Amino acid sequence: DPAHMDHSTSDSLALEEGRKDINSELWHACAGPLVSLPNVGSYCVYFPQGHSEQVAASLQQDVAAQVSNYHPKLPPQLVCHLHEVILHADLETDEVYCQMTLQPANVQEREPYTALDNSSQSKQPSIFFSKVLTASDTSTHGGFSIPRRAAERVFPPLDFSLQPPAQEIVAKDLHNNDWRFRHIFRGQPKRHLLTTGWSVFVSAKRLMAGDSILFLRNDKNELLLGIRRANRPQTFISSAVLSSDSMHIGVLAAAAHAASTNSRFTVFYNPRASVSDFVVPFPKFEKAVHHTRVSVGMRFRMLFETEESSVRRYMGTVTHIGDLDPVRWPNSPWRSIKVGWDEVNASTRPRRVSLWEVEPLTNFLVYPPPSNWRLRPPWPLPNEFEGSRNPSIW
Amino acid sequence: DPAHMDHSTSDSLALEEGRKDINSELWHACAGPLVSLPNVGSYCVYFPQGHSEQVAASLQQDVAAQVSNYHPKLPPQLVCHLHEVILHADLETDEVYCQMTLQPANVQEREPYTALDNSSQSKQPSIFFSKVLTASDTSTHGGFSIPRRAAERVFPPLDFSLQPPAQEIVAKDLHNNDWRFRHIFRGQPKRHLLTTGWSVFVSAKRLMAGDSILFLRNDKNELLLGIRRANRPQTFISSAVLSSDSMHIGVLAAAAHAASTNSRFTVFYNPRASVSDFVVPFPKFEKAVHHTRVSVGMRFRMLFETEESSVRRYMGTVTHIGDLDPVRWPNSPWRSIKVGWDEVNASTRPRRVSLWEVEPLTNFLVYPPPSNWRLRPPWPLPNEFEGSRNPSIW
DNA sequence: ATGTCGGCCTGTCGCCGACAA
DNA sequence: TTGTCGGCGACAGGCCGACAT
Secondary structure (H helix, E strand, C coil): CCCCCCCCCCCHHHHHHHHCCCCHHHHHHHHCCCCCCCCCCCEEEECHHHHHHHHHHHCCCCHHHCCCCCCCCCCCCEEEEEEEEEEEECCCCCCEEEEEEEEECCCCCCCCHHHHCCCCCCCCCCCEEEEECCHHHHCCCCCEEECHHHHHHHCCCCCCCCCCCEEEEEEECCCCCEEEEEEEEECCCCEEEECCCHHHHHHHHCCCECEEEEEEECCCCCEEEEEECCCCCCCCCCCCCCCHHHHHHHHHHHHHHHHHHCCCEEEEECCCCCCCCCEEEHHHHHHHHHHCCCCCCCEEEEEEECCCCCEEEEEEEEEEECCCCCCCCCCCCCCCEEEEECCCCCCCCCCEECHHHCEECCCCCCCCCCCCHHHCCCCCCCHHHHCCCCCCCC | CCCCCCCCCCCHHHHHHHHCCCCHHHHHHHHCCCCCCCCCCCEEEECHHHHHHHHHHHCCCCHHHCCCCCCCCCCCCEEEEEEEEEEEECCCCCCEEEEEEEEECCCCCCCCHHHHCCCCCCCCCCCEEEEECCHHHHCCCCCEEECHHHHHHHCCCCCCCCCCCEEEEEEECCCCCEEEEEEEEECCCCEEEECCCHHHHHHHHCCCECEEEEEEECCCCCEEEEEECCCCCCCCCCCCCCCHHHHHHHHHHHHHHHHHHCCCEEEEECCCCCCCCCEEEHHHHHHHHHCCCCCCCCEEEEEEECCCCCEEEEEEEEEEECCCCCCCCCCCCCCCEEEEECCCCCCCCCCEECHHHCEECCCCCCCCCCCCHHHCCCCCCCHHHHCCCCCCCC
C-alpha cells in the first residue's frame, strides 16, 4: 500500500524533492493545457491582487470578505526576477502546485526585454489520455473501463494470441509510487478494462465519480498516471493554523517586505485553485499592456479548458474598462476589463479578465509602437517605476 | 455514513457554528486537562513569539528555520481585550482548535486588574474515560474492548436479565454526528465490547493503534465521544496555499497592524499543536512576572499531561535566565527560563519555560509587593507601555 | 463504443469464546 | 481484567458476459 510511506524525518520539503522529483510532464498534464510556467531566470510580473485572490479561492472565501483594512505600501504589480520554480504535489490529495522564488527587480538592472522573450510553453505530453470517471468506474462493483483509442495509444500492445488478452500495467503517480493494474481485453462486445488493483487505487486516492484520471507514456516508455478532481464544492478548508485574515496579510506583507528590501520571497502557485495566473512573464505583460489598444466594444477570443482537458476558444466583447478595486488597488491592470460572452450559458466564465489573457480580434498590435502612444498610456505604472524607465526601450 | 454531510454552501464557518455548536465539555475533554481558555471579556497577554512557534510546530518546522528577517515594530507581548472565543474542530481530522478575537488594549483603559482575576478553569468533565486504542481495537478482525470501570461509569447500565446483556449506544462527536454501536457483555471471562458500528467509526475517523478515544456523559445524560490522535510523526503538511515564510510574516504583520491601529485581530489557538499557550490571562501573567522572584537554582514544579489524560507534576531547577531570541525578541519573558528536570528521562519536557507556567517551590510570592520590588523588575516592558502605567496599580 | 446490471464466486470482515498475559 | 487468536458464518468485493444506449 503506497499510502503508508515513510515521512518520519523532519525536513520533508527538501526531502521530498531530494528523494523524488516531480515529473514535469505529469505535473503539466495534471495542471492542464492552459498552464505554462515562466522560465527560471526570466523576469515576471507579480500581482499581489491575484495572489490574494488565489488565497481566497483556496479558502472557499469571497475575496471581498477581507474585513481587515490592512494595505501595505505595495504597487499593484511588481517586476521580479524568477529565481526558482519547484514543482509540488500534495501528499494527501495529489493536488499540483508549485513554489516560486521571486526577487523584486529594478528596471535598471533589466536587460533589454527583447532578450527576455522566453516565456515557456505549456508542455502537454503527446501520448496521453484523460477520462472522467463514471459511477461504474468508482463503484466497488467492478473495474475501470478504458476508452478503446486511449488504451491502444498509451498502453503497451496486448498479446492477442492469449485468451483472453491480458497483461500487467505498472504506472507511477506524482509521488513516484508504483500502481499495478490488470489490463484485460474481454466482454461482449470486447473492451479494455482495468480490474485487479483498480479498486485499491480508487480508495487510496479517494476518487469519486466526476473526478478524472489521466495516463501518459513518456519518451522512455514509462507509464505515468495522475488524477484531477472535479470542482466539487470543497469541504470547507479551515486551516486550523492561520486565520484567513492573517493569510491575506501574510501574502501582502511578504511581498511588501521583499519589495522594500529587494530580497527574495516565495509564493505558492496553485494552477487549479487560481482563476488567473498572478505571475506573468514580463514580455507577455508588456506586450499586452503597452502595445495593445483596448477599448469598450473590442472583440476578443480567450482560451478555456474543456472537460476533456483540451482547449477551446470563446468569443467575447469588452464592456467596461476600470479598476477592479479602486480603493486598495487603484490603476491596477489586474482584471481591469469587464467582458460579456457571446454564448448565453457563460456562467462559468469570468466577468473580468486581464488584458494579457485575451487575444484581440481587431488587431491593434503595432511594432514598433507609434510615436504618440505615450500620450495615452493604458495604465500608469506605479511611481517607483515611473522615474527609472529607459526611454529607449519604453 | 456521517462522513457524507452537506457542506455545499459557501460560508461554512458561520454555517458550522450556526448549525452545530461545538460542545464545550467535549472540546475540553479532547483538548486535555491542562488547557484552560481565558474568559471572554477578560484581558490577556498575547505573545507573537509563541504564536509563531505554534505555526512552526503545525508546519513540522524548526522555528529557527525562519529565513526571512522580517520583523515589524511589535513588542514581545501585547495586552489585549479578548472579545470572542469560538471553539472549532477540524472536519477532516477532528483536531480541536479555537479562534480568538483580540484587541490591543491601552493600559489606561484597563480596569483594576484585581477585578479581572477571572481566568477560567479547565472544564474537564467528571463522567468520562479515555483509552489508548490497541492493535486489536483498530484491526478489522474484531470490535472494541471497553475497560470495565469505564463502561460501568459512563455507559447506561445493561439489563443483565438478557442473554447476553446488550444495548445500543448512541454518541455524538464534535460535529454533532451520531455514531451507533452495539454494546454487549459477553465472552469468557465476561467483558464489555463495542461490536457492530465500531469498524465504520474507526475507518471514518482513520484511527490507528496508539490513538485515543474518549467517551463522556454530560449532565443531560447524553453520550459524547471524541478522539485524540497519537503524536505520531505527522505526514508533512505543506499547505499548498501559503509559503511558511508568508505564514510567519502574516502572524506578525496581523498583530503589528492591529497594535498600530488598535483594531481587532484573530488568532487560531491549537492546544495540541502548541507547546505553550500564547494567549495568557493577564492576571496570571502579571502575578508571575511581577510578584515572583526567579533566580538561577530556584526549584519549581510544573504540570504535564499523562498518557491517560490526567495530570502529573514534575520537578525541576532553573539553570539560566535570559532571552530565547535576543535578536528579534530582546527582553521578552516568553520562555526566558532555561530549566533542568529531576528525572533523567525527560527528553519530552521542554528545556525552556515561561515563568507563569511553573509553580515555584521556594515561595517568594508576596502580597502586597514589597516597596523595593521596582528596583529589580524581572523584565522591562516595551516602551509603549512604559509611560502609560498606572502607578497605583503597578 | 461503453455504462450499468444480474449472476456468481471468493476473500475479508466481523462476531464468538478460548486462552494467556 | 483485557489483549490476541483460531474458528467460522455472512456479506460485500470484485470478475464475468448480457444488454442497452
